[in-house]
Amino acid sequence: xxxxxxxxxxxxxxxxxxxxxxxxxxxxxxxxxxxxxxxxxxxxxxxxxxxxxxxxxxxxxxxxxxxxxxxxxxxxxxxxxxxxxxxxxxxxxxxxxxxxxxxxxxxxxxxxxxxxxxxxxxxxxxxxxxxxxxxxxxxxxxxxxxxxxxxxxxxxxxxxxxxxxxxxxxxxxxxxxxxxxxxxxxxxxxxxxxxxxxxxxxxxxxxxxxxxxxxxxxxxxxxxxxxxxxxxxxxxxxxxxxxxxxxxxxxxxxxxxxxxxxxxxxxxxxxxxxxxxxxxxxxxxxxxxxx
Amino acid sequence: xxxxxxxxxxxxxxxxxxxxxxxxxxxxxxxxxxxxxxxxxxxxxxxxxxxxxxxxxxxxxxxxxxxxxxxxxxxxxxxxxxxxxxxxxxxxxxxxxxxxxxxxxxxxxxxxxxxxxxxxxxxxxxxxxxxxxxxxxxxxxxxxxxxxxxxxxxxx
Numbered sequence: 001x002x003x004x005x006x007x008x009x010x011x012x013x014x015x016x017x018x019x020x021x022x023x024x025x026x027x028x029x030x031x032x033x034x035x036x037x038x039x040x041x042x043x044x045x046x047x048x049x050x051x052x053x054x055x056x057x058x059x060x061x062x063x064x065x066x067x068x069x070x071x072x073x074x075x076x077x078x079x080x081x082x083x084x085x086x087x088x089x090x091x092x093x094x095x096x097x098x099x100x101x102x103x104x105x106x107x108x109x110x111x112x113x114x115x116x117x118x119x120x121x122x123x124x125x126x127x128x129x130x131x132x133x134x135x136x137x138x139x140x141x142x143x144x145x146x147x148x149x150x151x152x153x154x155x156x157x158x159x160x161x162x163x164x165x166x167x168x169x170x171x172x173x174x175x176x177x178x179x180x181x182x183x184x185x186x187x188x189x190x191x192x193x194x195x196x197x198x199x200x201x202x203x204x205x206x207x208x209x210x211x212x213x214x215x216x217x218x219x220x221x222x223x224x225x226x227x228x229x230x231x232x233x234x235x236x237x238x239x240x241x242x243x244x245x246x247x248x249x250x251x252x253x254x255x256x257x258x259x260x261x262x263x264x265x266x267x268x269x270x271x272x273x274x275x276x277x278x279x280x281x282x283x284x285x286x287x288x289x290x291x
Numbered sequence: 292x293x294x295x296x297x298x299x300x301x302x303x304x305x306x307x308x309x310x311x312x313x314x315x316x317x318x319x320x321x322x323x324x325x326x327x328x329x330x331x332x333x334x335x336x337x338x339x340x341x342x343x344x345x346x347x348x349x350x351x352x353x354x355x356x357x358x359x360x361x362x363x364x365x366x367x368x369x370x371x372x373x374x375x376x377x378x379x380x381x382x383x384x385x386x387x388x389x390x391x392x393x394x395x396x397x398x399x400x401x402x403x404x405x406x407x408x409x410x411x412x413x414x415x416x417x418x419x420x421x422x423x424x425x426x427x428x429x430x431x432x433x434x435x436x437x438x439x440x441x442x443x444x445x446x447x
Contacts, residue, residue: 001313001316001329001332005309005311005312005313005316006309008309008310008311009310009311010293010310010311010354010356011310011356012356012357012359033354033357035352036352036353036354036357037334037352040313040334040351040352040353040354041333041334041352043311043313044313044332044333044351044352045332045333053311053354055354055356055357057357058357081346104334104422105334105335105337105421105422105423106347106400106403106404106418106419106421106422107334107337107340107347107348107349107400107422108334108349108352108422110346110347110348111348111349111352111353193418193421194335194421194422
């Protein structure tokens with residue numbers, strides 16, 4: 001333990017309203033803490049810059065999974081274990097189940113939350129690629145009210161989001177009507193269990209005849225933020241995956257991804273490796289569409 | 292300082308601690324329950340795992356205030372009336388414990404696993420214990436201990 005814990009403040013107002021009031025009264029002073037699986041690591045190693053925290057882990061208002069005809073609405077306080085236990089999510093959003101299952105160990109999945117995974121805003125985070133591929137929206141709440149934005153617009157840069165200091169992430173809304181879509185997700189890490197991604201790709205696509213009629217791609221660790229690969233999607237839309245056209249389609253996809261991916265060298269991998277492997281994942285997905 | 296009330300191994304406790312103090316340190320320093328070990332202190336090794344409201348958690352990643360009102364089970368609460376729990380007995384008999392640092396976390400992770408999957412497959416055992424690192428056994432004897440514990444559980 002490399003921090004003096006007496007130097008840190010933590011409160012747990014009883015309701016969501018009370019938490020929002022505290023954030024509004026002293027904007028930027030208090031950092032929300034949910035399951036603690038990121039913040040407490042920084043505390044343990046003595047690298048926690050903030051001094052005052054407000055717990056949102058106990059807020060029942062943020063821990064719900066609600067299903068309606070078009071979407072599954074997931075409270076920001078829902079844990080990875082909650083996600084893995086949800087039959088509705090398993091039925092409709094298998095990529096989210098898969099990414100939740102490879103987020104840390106069982107003990108960490110019991111504590112870590114979907115909202116925390118998003119707001120911690122690591123470009124390597126596990127669930128964002130799936131949420132980007134599914135075209136999720138996020139609803140933010142403050143004492144002034146609610147606003148909903150596309151999730152792909154939420155990340156502004158490295159660890160930067162459009163969340164204001166007085167706001168919390170409230171709901172992640174994921175469209176659920178993917179019947180007829182092919183879905184794909186794969187993560188490349190140092191080992192299968194509990195390794196942070198070198199890169200990952202999530203994809204959904206609708207094939208009509210042999211033509212890609214709709215496609216969305218989300219990737220981890222290819223940019224300063226979780227990346228929706230919009231240019232690659234545009235390059236693939238209306239392309240054919242018929243055997244006679246497949247190689248041309250793959251070539252176009254690889255070129256487009258190379259154009260928009262801006263991976264970096266860091267402790268876990270190199271930019272060169274990440275770009276090459278992400279292109280291989282994309283090719284693997286496209287070949288699966290042809291069969 | 293914050294006043295924290297919690298129930299640990301069946302006993303009610305009330306303590307004054309800094310709210311960001313790690314539950315791990317509360318257990319070891321304030322409650323003198325030193326069976327819970329610190330390994331990595333980063334939530335990766337599982338040596339500090341305990342059951343909180345029935346769920347397996349890493350106590351190094353929980354601020355004391357978030358444990359307020361919780362019911363906890365640590366390794367000291369697993370054996371009943373000076374009799375080893377069948378999971379402990381199986382780890383003992385099958386060589387699932389060597390140096391002992393990972394063992395409290397392994398036992399509690401196994402407890403949690405068998406509550407979820409009374410007859411676990413090898414894959415379920417491996418996933419359930421993936422957050423608990425052991426540098427002695429090579430894991431095979433641990434997996435055998437868990438399988439044996441599941442058998443014993445089924446017959447009692």
